[in-house]
Amino acid sequence: MVAQFKALTTEISKGRRPVLLSGGKIVQTGGASAVADILISADGRIANIGTKLDTGADTLRVDVSGMLISPSFIDMHQHLDKTLTLPFTPNPSGTLQGAREAFAVYARTAEPGDIYRRARRTMQRCLSRGTTAIRSHINIDKDARFQGIEALAKLRDEWSGTMTLQLVSFMLAHPKQDFDWLDANIDAAVALGDVVGGTPAVSEAPDVYIDKLFAAAARAGKPVDLHLDEHLNTAALHFDAALDSVERYGMQGRTVFSHVSVLSALPRAEFEKIMQRMIDLKVGAVTLPAANLYLQGRDKDVLPPRGLTRVAELKRGGVTIAAASDNIQDPFVPTGTGDALEIARWTLLAGHLHADELADAHHMITAAPATLMGLQDDHGLKPGAWADLVVTDCDATDTLVAGGADHIMVFAQGRLVSETSVALAEHDPAA
Structure with missing residues (x-):
C-alpha cells in the first residue's frame, strides 16, 4: 500500500485534475464510518460521495481500501506571532504574567521578517500533520504595534x-492602559484582521475595554474571540459584561x-x-489544555488544579466547544508540535472526558471549530466542501485520536500536500 501511494504522490500533488479516492472508510457523525468513494473535482472540492460513482476518463483513481478518511483538522486558537520564540523569551516563573512580560520585551524589537519565518515554519508543521485552518491571535499594542499582524496578513494571502x-486583532490590555491609544488605533487594527479579540482580565477597566472591543467589531461587521477569564479567581468574573455586550451589539452566534x-x-x-446564558446567546468556547495545564495553579501548595x-x-451541556494548541514553543507553552491530535488527547485526558468520548475529542478539532470559525460550508465530508482530508491507516476515529497513524496523507483543497510513513521496527526472535 505504501509503495502505491509513493508512486502516486507526484501525480496527485500536481492537482487540478479529478481524483477518485475509492473504498475508504468515511468518518461520519459520532465517529462511525462507512465505506464509500470520494470524488474530488479539478477545482479541489468534493464533487460526490457514494459507491460506483461515474467518473471521466481523466480521473485519477486511488485505491484507499481499508483506510480511514477524516475531515482535516482545524486549530482555531494559536499565537503565530509568538511561536518558536522560547529560546529568547525566558519565563522563569512559568506563570501567565511571566510569559506576558517575557514576550513584551521581545515584541519591542521584533523584526517582521523573523515573525514571518517563525509563523511560516509552524504553519508548515501543522499542515503536514493534517491541519488546514488556523485562527491566530496577533498582539497589537504599544509594544508590538502592527508588525505582527502585518507579517501574518502576508502569510494569510500567500497561503490562501x-x-x-x-487573524484576530488581539488588542492587548495592560495595567494603566492608555485608552486614548486604543481608541486611536483600534479601527485600523480591526481592518487588518478577520476577528476582534482581547483579554479583559488584565484591564483596569474591563467593562469599558469589553465594550470598546465589541463596538469596534460591530462597526467592522466582524466576529469576536475573547481570552475570557484565563485565571482561577472566582472574585474576578467578566462573563456578565461580555455576555451583555453580545446581546447589546447583536453578536449572537458570532462570539x-x-x-x-x-x-x-x-x-x-x-x-x-453562565453556561445556559452562553447557550441562549449562541456563544462558543475554546479550551487550550497545553497552556492552562502549564500556566495555571502554580501558587497552590496542595493538589494544583x-x-x-x-x-x-x-x-x-450543549455548548459548541473546540480544543486548540494556543502557543507552541514560547514562554506561554514550551512544548508543541502543531499536531491537533495531540491536543485532542490532552483535552480528553485533562478535561475528564470518558474513553467512549474519543469521537467527541475528534469533533473538537474538526466540526466544532469549523462552526465557530464560520467555515462549516467549506469543511467536512460533504459535496461542495473543500477536499481538505486526512487519510490514515487507522481503522476507526477512536484509534486515530487515541494513538495516531503510522501512515498519513494530507489533502488541502484537493491536492496532496504531505505524506508521512513510519517504518515500523521488525524483530527477529532468532537474531
Whole structure:
C-alpha cells in the first residue's frame, strides 16, 4: 500500500485534475464510518460521495481500501506571532504574567521578517500533520504595534490556496492602559484582521475595554474571540459584561470565549447559570489544555488544579466547544508540535472526558471549530466542501485520536500536500 501511494504522490500533488479516492472508510457523525468513494473535482472540492460513482476518463483513481478518511483538522486558537520564540523569551516563573512580560520585551524589537519565518515554519508543521485552518491571535499594542499582524496578513494571502488563516486583532490590555491609544488605533487594527479579540482580565477597566472591543467589531461587521477569564479567581468574573455586550451589539452566534478557566473554580450552580446564558446567546468556547495545564495553579501548595475549564460539562451541556494548541514553543507553552491530535488527547485526558468520548475529542478539532470559525460550508465530508482530508491507516476515529497513524496523507483543497510513513521496527526472535 505504501509503495502505491509513493508512486502516486507526484501525480496527485500536481492537482487540478479529478481524483477518485475509492473504498475508504468515511468518518461520519459520532465517529462511525462507512465505506464509500470520494470524488474530488479539478477545482479541489468534493464533487460526490457514494459507491460506483461515474467518473471521466481523466480521473485519477486511488485505491484507499481499508483506510480511514477524516475531515482535516482545524486549530482555531494559536499565537503565530509568538511561536518558536522560547529560546529568547525566558519565563522563569512559568506563570501567565511571566510569559506576558517575557514576550513584551521581545515584541519591542521584533523584526517582521523573523515573525514571518517563525509563523511560516509552524504553519508548515501543522499542515503536514493534517491541519488546514488556523485562527491566530496577533498582539497589537504599544509594544508590538502592527508588525505582527502585518507579517501574518502576508502569510494569510500567500497561503490562501492551501490553508485558511484567520487573524484576530488581539488588542492587548495592560495595567494603566492608555485608552486614548486604543481608541486611536483600534479601527485600523480591526481592518487588518478577520476577528476582534482581547483579554479583559488584565484591564483596569474591563467593562469599558469589553465594550470598546465589541463596538469596534460591530462597526467592522466582524466576529469576536475573547481570552475570557484565563485565571482561577472566582472574585474576578467578566462573563456578565461580555455576555451583555453580545446581546447589546447583536453578536449572537458570532462570539467565542477562549480559555474560560475560571468556570472550573465556580460552584456548579453559578457555572450552570453562565453556561445556559452562553447557550441562549449562541456563544462558543475554546479550551487550550497545553497552556492552562502549564500556566495555571502554580501558587497552590496542595493538589494544583488542572487549570482547564469545565470541558466535559460544557460539551455535554450543549455548548459548541473546540480544543486548540494556543502557543507552541514560547514562554506561554514550551512544548508543541502543531499536531491537533495531540491536543485532542490532552483535552480528553485533562478535561475528564470518558474513553467512549474519543469521537467527541475528534469533533473538537474538526466540526466544532469549523462552526465557530464560520467555515462549516467549506469543511467536512460533504459535496461542495473543500477536499481538505486526512487519510490514515487507522481503522476507526477512536484509534486515530487515541494513538495516531503510522501512515498519513494530507489533502488541502484537493491536492496532496504531505505524506508521512513510519517504518515500523521488525524483530527477529532468532537474531
